[in-house]
Amino acid sequence: MATISMRPVREGEVPRDGGTAIQDDPDRPVFHGNGPDDYVCAGCGNLLAAAMDGVYMTKKVRVKCGRCKLVNVAVTGE
Numbered sequence: 001m002a003t004i005s006m007r008p009v010r011e012g013e014v015p016r017d018g019g020t021a022i023q024d025d026p027d028r029p030v031f032h033g034n035g036p037d038d039y040v041c042a043g044c045g046n047l048l049a050a051a052m053d054g055v056y057m058t059k060k061v062r063v064k065c066g067r068c069k070l071v072n073v074a075v076t077g078e
């Protein structure tokens with residue numbers, strides 16, 4: 001199990017077709033999977049997606065942190 005830091009969504013890069021998952025409860029990750037990695041907020045380190053498989057964490061997967069309100073995206077490269 002690895003912990004991967006997401007990164008902030010840059011201004012203007014958000015695709016129109018995707019949605020942003022809102023974390024309602026800062027103590028509960030938005031997504032639960034069966035993969036090897038935890039994904040945490042780039043701003044505050046809060047757990048946003050637990051046990052995710054990297055293939056599902058694409059550019060379209062964005063999570064708004066319930067703690068610091070930062071919108072994160074998982075993909076770090078292009």
Ligand SMILES: [Zn+2]
Pocket residue numbers: 041042043044045046065066067068069070
């Ligand atoms: Zn945060």
